[in-house]
Amino acid sequence: MTYKPTLRWSDVTPHTMFLNRRQIMAAGAALLASPALGNSPYSTDETPNTREEISGYNNYYEFGLGKEDPAANASMLQTKPWTVKVDGMVDKPGIYDLDELISGMPIEERIYRFRCVEAWSMIIPWQGFQLSALLDKLGVQPGAKYVGFETLLRPEEMPGQKMGTLDWPYVEGLRLDEAMHPLTLIATGLYGQPLPNQNGAPIRLVVPWKYGFKNIKAIVRITLTDTQPPCTWNQIAPQEYGFYANVNPQVDHPRWSQASERRIGAGLLAGRQDTLMFNGYADEVASLYSGMDLAADY
Ligand SMILES: Nc1nc2c(c(=O)[nH]1)N[C@H]1C(S)=C(S)[C@@H](COP(=O)(O)O)O[C@H]1N2
Ligand SMILES: [Mo]
Numbered sequence: 001m002t003y004k005p006t007l008r009w010s011d012v013t014p015h016t017m018f019l020n021r022r023q024i025m026a027a028g029a030a031l032l033a034s035p036a037l038g039n040s041p042y043s044t045d046e047t048p049n050t051r052e053e054i055s056g057y058n059n060y061y062e063f064g065l066g067k068e069d070p071a072a073n074a075s076m077l078q079t080k081p082w083t084v085k086v087d088g089m090v091d092k093p094g095i096y097d098l099d100e101l102i103s104g105m106p107i108e109e110r111i112y113r114f115r116c117v118e119a120w121s122m123i124i125p126w127q128g129f130q131l132s133a134l135l136d137k138l139g140v141q142p143g144a145k146y147v148g149f150e151t152l153l154r155p156e157e158m159p160g161q162k163m164g165t166l167d168w169p170y171v172e173g174l175r176l177d178e179a180m181h182p183l184t185l186i187a188t189g190l191y192g193q194p195l196p197n198q199n200g201a202p203i204r205l206v207v208p209w210k211y212g213f214k215n216i217k218a219i220v221r222i223t224l225t226d227t228q229p230p231c232t233w234n235q236i237a238p239q240e241y242g243f244y245a246n247v248n249p250q251v252d253h254p255r256w257s258q259a260s261e262r263r264i265g266a267g268l269l270a271g272r273q274d275t276l277m278f279n280g281y282a283d284e285v286a287s288l289y290s291g292m293d294l295a296a297d298y
């Protein structure tokens with residue numbers, strides 16, 4: 001692990017640097033290096049980023065590798081109708097229309113800290129419901145230990161899927177106790193509006209104590225399983241992106257420090273801020289990992 005206390009922004013290049021190394025970047029794909037409402041006890045009292053920041057600076061490789069590509073390209077995605085396949089070790093498997101799937105879910109606002117593995121961060125006012133509520137409705141069977149998620153595969157509307165940047169569709173997963181944790185959300189909205197396409201419409205996962213790549217967008221499949229589900233970044237570069245991906249300032253990424261982060265919108269003079277253990281949610285989630293070596297299970 002390298003530790004660079006004097007890391008410059010330009011040192012913290014995105015996941016794409018890995019893609020560069022593997023020489024699978026599409027020719028000419030430029031890296032664009034540009035840069036409270038509710039009162040839930042789970043919400044932070046930090047000031048949220050603006051909607052422009054949250055929906056203008058994104059990672060969503062289905063729409064390009066640059067931070068501004070998702071905002072420019074995601075409007076072509078058709079999110080209605082939307083079906084979600086629920087399968088595996090669950091009492092009520094099926095192919096659900098989204099409205100049917102989430103009917104009765106108690107939507108609330110959660111203002112969460114968000115920390116990308118690339119060492120930038122935001123404060124985001126999500127609307128959504130606890131994944132636990134949905135899993136309770138679906139009926140998790142006793143042997144299930146994990147939940148897997150899959151993003152829509154539709155290259156006609158997600159042009160990035162025509163390129164070999166990642167193995168499509170994007171997939172992610174959680175241990176069942178992580179999925180059932182009250183902080184874990186399925187987000188349906190942002191700033192009181194339906195989720196913008198670039199933020200993962202119509203539904204995306206939000207796990208605030210984990211690096212951003214766990215927060216899979218545009219979910220079309222939820223699978224209950226007894227084996228650890230495949231996760232896109234973990235599969236492509238397991239030595240860089242773990243299954244757990246818990247935010248941890250003491251465990252550096254092999255190519256950059258995770259000790260600090262750049263808050264989007266803070267301004268050029270603001271400087272970096274310290275990254276917090278479990279992204280500030282240690283009181284709530286540290287017990288999930290007691291006895292684990294977080295340097296090994298990163
Ligand atoms: N399907 C899909 N989900 C995804 C990604 C992606 O490329 N495809 N990027 C991930 C990464 S790396 C991050 S940091 C967050 C970014 O979420 P945001 O754009 O809403 O801030 O989405 C995550 N979910
Ligand atoms: Mo990320």
